Amino acid sequence: MAAPSTETIAARSALHAARRPDHPAILCDGREVGYAQLHRDSNRTAHALRAAGLARGDRIAYLGRENEHYYDLALGCAKTGVVLVPINWRLTAGEVDHILRDSGAKLAFVQGEFRAALERSRDGLPNLRQVVRFDGAGHRAEGFLAWKGDVPDTDPSGDLEPALHTDDPMVQMYTSGTSGLPKGVVLAHRTFFAFIDQMQRAGCDWIDWRPVDRTLICFPGLHSAGMAWFMHAFNVGATSVIMETFVAEEAVRLIPKHAVTTMWAAPAMLDMMMAERDAGPQTFASLRKVVYGGAPISPSQLARCRESFGCELAQMYAAAETGSVVTCLTPADHAQDNPRLTSAGRPCPGNRVRILDEEGNELPAGTIGQVSVWSPAHFLEYWQQPENTAKALQDGWLKLGDAGYLDEDGYLFLCDRINDTIIVAGQNIYPVEVENALRAHEAVADVAVVGVPDPRWGETVRACVVLAPGHQVGGRDLMVFLRGRLADFKIPTSYDFLPELPRNPTGKVLRRELRQRIAAETAAP
Secondary structure, X not given: OOOOOOOOHHHHHHHHHHHOOOOEEEEEOOEEEEHHHHHHHHHHHHHHHHHOOOOOOOEEEEEOOOOHHHHHHHXXXXXXXXXXXXXXXXXXXXXXXXXXXXXXXXXXXXXXXXXXXXXXXXXXXXXXXXXXXOOOOOOOOXXXXXXXXXXXXXXXXXXXXXXXXXXXXXXXXXXXXXXXXXXXXEEEOOHHHHHHHHHHHHOOOOOOOOOOOEEEEOOOOOOHHHHHHHHHHHHXXXXXXXXXXXXXXXXXXXXXXXXXXXXXXXXXXXXXXXXXXXXXXXXXXXXXXXXXXXXXXXXXXXXXXXXHHOOEEEEEEEOHHHOOEEEEEOHHHHOOOOHHHHOOOEEOOOOEEEEEOOXXXXXXXXXXXXXEEEOXXXXXXXXXXXXXXXXXXXXXXXXXXXXXXXXXXXXXXXXXXXXHOEEEOOEEEOHHHHHHHHHOOOOEEEXXXXXXXXXXXXXXXXXXXXXXXXXXXXXHHHHHHHEOOEOHHHOXXXXXXXXXXXXXXXXXXXXXXXXXXXXXXXXXX
């Protein structure tokens, strides 16, 4: 029998269990799980999956919050070739139904508080053999532990034929569905090794994990970003500090308690943490690196982060389909007044980026087009969507939904989502340009710009604005402010003032929801 690839999660789990058995792999709500314990627990999960009749390539779903048992389940799947389908508990019942139906999950684990959303779909899901309540009255994983039953804790991965391979699928993450129904993004074992390997070969520490690190997971592990952050830490033998859901107050408490050294968060999360009453000078003293991404960051936010965290800052740009980091604005790039602070950085070692026109031709520096990426971490496929997979992934190059341009030194500047481009009388407007101009006004705390139908111009620009506390301005004030800062056709013609903007769990503004709300208001009598 062929030896398993060393670049599989199963092999790495066994390695850490042997070399650093008592080193904490996970800290969660006062509980500690060492690498040897996590290895044994996930071995039992793997045997239980086999006993339940799950075979290589089968899908199982998880609907609930994350904790140490969620990662036990993820590793158990990885050791058997079963593919884990995490379902974000914030999704609607309709979206949950779509994911269960689309994935063909044969087994589903669900926390009690979310069971109703799953049960509504169960009768119409012929592939779903069993639903296991994950938690219970006395324990957050009581049902899961009971489901395992009396199975061995020996490593099952060596019994697989053929042996596990780095290109085997491991998880199926569903896109956030900012346009249309979510698609299943299938990620392989190699996805979670490629970035670390490439950075180490190049001798770079732009974004890094060390075995002695304690890293805080702010993004949910039910999302590709959170799963990748955990798996990267796991693969080097670091410790992950896990929250069942992100709460700024809890994050601020955990950093000094566990001497957290690294973390990744969306800019909105960092803002909330810095605003916490207990976030004093010593709160963040243990941090050596803060990585941010998932949404744009303003110059004023960046200045506050530099002052509050007092450590290295790095920005990452990625997508579910890329599997891992594409570009990085390195700590060295974060020098104050660096004009490239508004960029997404340059390609990480092993990655390449190019900008394409509508016909797929590569564009020169400074020209806006579609971002295309080559990365060894890229996804395997969109589940059961060969046409969409072929459209997105061609000769190893992945076309993303973002518009942007490269400068003469290869730094990527993002303009917006391709589908969010606003066209006014044939002129393309990228919302981020308008939003950045509006953020320069002291009264604007947050803003999102969308296009709305217009009988004369095709579309016009509408701004949805969240005002900073203590400030009062109107649409006319903002229009006057933008004159001379933007071309006339880019200035919003209407303004909505909202208490907050709708965002997905990674901090991205849900422009689709804003457009739907505006359309409903327009259609109302």
